[in-house]
Amino acid sequence: xxxxxxxLKYAPTHEWLRPEDDGSVTLGISDHAQEALGDLVFVExxxxxxxxxxxxxCAVVESVKAASDVYSPIAGAVTAVNEALATQxxxxxxxxxxxxWIMKIQPTSGIETPELLDAKAxxxxxxx
Amino acid sequence: MGDKTPLYQDHERLGAxxxxxxxxDMPLHxxxxxxxxxxxxxxxxxxxxxxxxxxxxxxxxxxxWLRHLLANDVARLKAPGKALYSCLLNEQGGVIDDxxxxxxxxxxxxxxxxxxxxxKDLSWLQxxxxxxxxxxxxxxxxxxxxxxxxxxxxxxxxxxxxxxRDAALALEPFTAAQFGQLFVARTGYTGEDGWEIxxxxxxxxxxxxxxxxxGVRPCGLGARDTLRLEAGMNLYGQDMDDTTTPLESGxxxxxxxxxxxxxxxxxxxxxAQRAAGAPRKLVGLLLEDxxxxxxxxxxxxxxxxxxxTSGSFSPTLGRSIGFARVPAAAGEHVEVxxxxxxxxxxxxxxxxxxxxxxxxxxx
Numbered sequence: 001x002x003x004x005x006x007x008l009k010y011a012p013t014h015e016w017l018r019p020e021d022d023g024s025v026t027l028g029i030s031d032h033a034q035e036a037l038g039d040l041v042f043v044e045x046x047x048x049x050x051x052x053x054x055x056x057x058c059a060v061v062e063s064v065k066a067a068s069d070v071y072s073p074i075a076g077a078v079t080a081v082n083e084a085l086a087t088q089x090x091x092x093x094x095x096x097x098x099x100x101w102i103m104k105i106q107p108t109s110g111i112e113t114p115e116l117l118d119a120k121a122x123x124x125x126x127x128x
Numbered sequence: 129m130g131d132k133t134p135l136y137q138d139h140e141r142l143g144a145x146x147x148x149x150x151x152x153d154m155p156l157h158x159x160x161x162x163x164x165x166x167x168x169x170x171x172x173x174x175x176x177x178x179x180x181x182x183x184x185x186x187x188x189x190x191x192x193w194l195r196h197l198l199a200n201d202v203a204r205l206k207a208p209g210k211a212l213y214s215c216l217l218n219e220q221g222g223v224i225d226d227x228x229x230x231x232x233x234x235x236x237x238x239x240x241x242x243x244x245x246x247x248k249d250l251s252w253l254q255x256x257x258x259x260x261x262x263x264x265x266x267x268x269x270x271x272x273x274x275x276x277x278x279x280x281x282x283x284x285x286x287x288x289x290x291x292x293r294d295a296a297l298a299l300e301p302f303t304a305a306q307f308g309q310l311f312v313a314r315t316g317y318t319g320e321d322g323w324e325i326x327x328x329x330x331x332x333x334x335x336x337x338x339x340x341x342x343g344v345r346p347c348g349l350g351a352r353d354t355l356r357l358e359a360g361m362n363l364y365g366q367d368m369d370d371t372t373t374p375l376e377s378g379x380x381x382x383x384x385x386x387x388x389x390x391x392x393x394x395x396x397x398x399x400a401q402r403a404a405g406a407p408r409k410l411v412g413l414l415l416e417d418x419x420x421x422x423x424x425x426x427x428x429x430x431x432x433x434x435x436x437t438s439g440s441f442s443p444t445l446g447r448s449i450g451f452a453r454v455p456a457a458a459g460e461h462v463e464v465x466x467x468x469x470x471x472x473x474x475x476x477x478x479x480x481x482x483x484x485x486x487x488x489x490x491x
Binding site (some may be wrong): 041063065086 | 422
C-alpha cells in the first residue's frame with residue numbers, strides 16, 4: 001500500500017502539491033507514481049522562472065524502462081528546482097514526499113482548483 | 129490475460145510486476161530492476177525464459193537443410209553439444225529471427241527462437257521442411273530457466289545430480305549437454321558467464337526454487353533488457369527485423385561467407401550488399417549529455433538522419449547507452465533529438481560491458 005500523506009493535495013496524474021508558508025507550492029510525484037515507474041535514473045527539471053499553465057508538462061522523470069511527463073496542476077512560475085535530483089534521481093524512489101521534491105512554484109492564483117484531490121479522494125482513484 | 133509459463137505462480141509469490149511480453153504474462157521486475165541487474169553483474173541472477181520457443185529438427189538430411197536455411201553455417205559445429213548463434217533470413221536478406229542452434233547428433237539439432245516471432249518462424253520452418261526429410265517439432269512441454277552471473281554456474285550446479293556436477297561445470301562456452309531431464313547450455317543473453325537450462329515444464333518450479341535457495345536472485349525482463357544492451361546483444365523486433373539485413377544490424381559477423389559455394393537463403397542479396405557497401409549500419413551510442421536514449425529517437429549525423437533502435441540507462445556505467453541505425457558514413461560523433469533538444473552522443477563499439485567490467489572509455 002503506497003503512502004498518501006493527509007496534508008497534501010494530489011492531481012489525478014499522480015503529482016502532489018504542498019502549500020508553503022511563503023506562498024509558494026512544492027511539487028513532486030506520489031509514492032504510488034514512483035513505485036509504478038520503478039527505479040528512476042534521470043529527471044529533467046524546468047528552468048527557474050518558466051511560467052506554467054495548468055496541466056502543462058513541466059518535468060520529465062525517466063525510469064530504467066520509460067520516460068514520463070510530470071504535469072503542473074496549477075498556473076504559476078517556477079521559483080526553484082531540486083538540484084540534488086541531477087545526481088541522485090533515486091531520491092524520487094526513496095523519499096518521494098521529502099528529499100525527492102521536484103520544484104517550487106509561485107502560483108498566479110489560488111491552488112484550490114476542482115481538479116486537485118485531497119488524500120482521501122486520491123486514495124480512492126488508486127483503488128479503481 | 130496472456131499465456132503463462134509454468135513459473136507464473138512463483139513470479140506472483142515473489143511479488144513480480146507482471147507485464148505483457150509477446151503475448152506472455154512475464155515478470156518485469158521483482159522490486160528493483162537496477163538491483164537485479166547488479167546481481168547478475170556481480171553474483172548470480174535467475175530468469176524465467178520459458179516463453180521462448182524450443183524447436184527440435186530431426187532427419188538424415190537435417191545438416192544440409194540447416195546449411196541452406198541459416199546465414200551462419202552449422203557445419204562449424206564439429207562436436208555434439210556445440211551451439212551457434214545465427215540469423216534466419218528471408219529471400220531479401222531480411223532477418224526473420226535470430227536464434228541459437230545446438231548440434232545434438234548428426235540427425236538431430238535443437239533451435240531456440242524468440243517468443244514474439246514463434247508463429248512466423250514455425251510456419252517458415254514447416255514450409256521449408258516439406259518434402260525435405262526434416263521434421264520440425266515444437267517442444268511446448270519444455271520450460272527454460274537462465275542462471276547468469278559470475279557465481280551462477282557454481283550456485284546452479286546444486287540442481288544437478290552429484291555425479292553430473294563436474295561434467296556440467298566443465299562445459300565450454302557455447303556448449304550444451306543433457307544431464308538427466310536437464311538440458312544445460314553454457315549460453316546466455318547478459319554478457320556474463322552462466323547457463324541456460326531447458327527443463328520439463330512439470331519440473332520447472334522445483335528447479336526454480338532450488339536455484340532460488342542456492343542464492344540465485346530472481347530477475348525480470350527489465351534487467352534482462354539492460355544486461356543484453358550493455359553486452360552489445362541485439363533484440364529482435366527493435367534492432368533488426370524482416371526489413372533489415374544482418375549487415376545493417378551489426379550482425380555481419382554471424383554470416384558465414386565461406387565456403388563460397390554454400391547456398392543459403394538471402395545469400396545473393398547479402399553478397400550484393402557487401403560488394404556495394406551497406407547503406408546503413410548499426411552502432412553503439414554513449415550519450416555524452418544528461419538524458420536517456422530511447423528507441424525511435426532521431427539521430428542527426430553529417431551523413432543524414434538515423435534512429436535509435438534500443439536505448440536505456442546503463443546501471444553498470446551510470447550513463448545512457450543505446451544502439452542506433454545510422455548512415456554508413458556517419459562519423460564518431462552524432463546528435464540525438466531528445467524531446468526537441470539535440471544532445472551529443474559518441475559512437476562506440478559494443479559491447480559496453482562484459483564480465484562485469486566496462487569495455488568503453490566513459491569520458
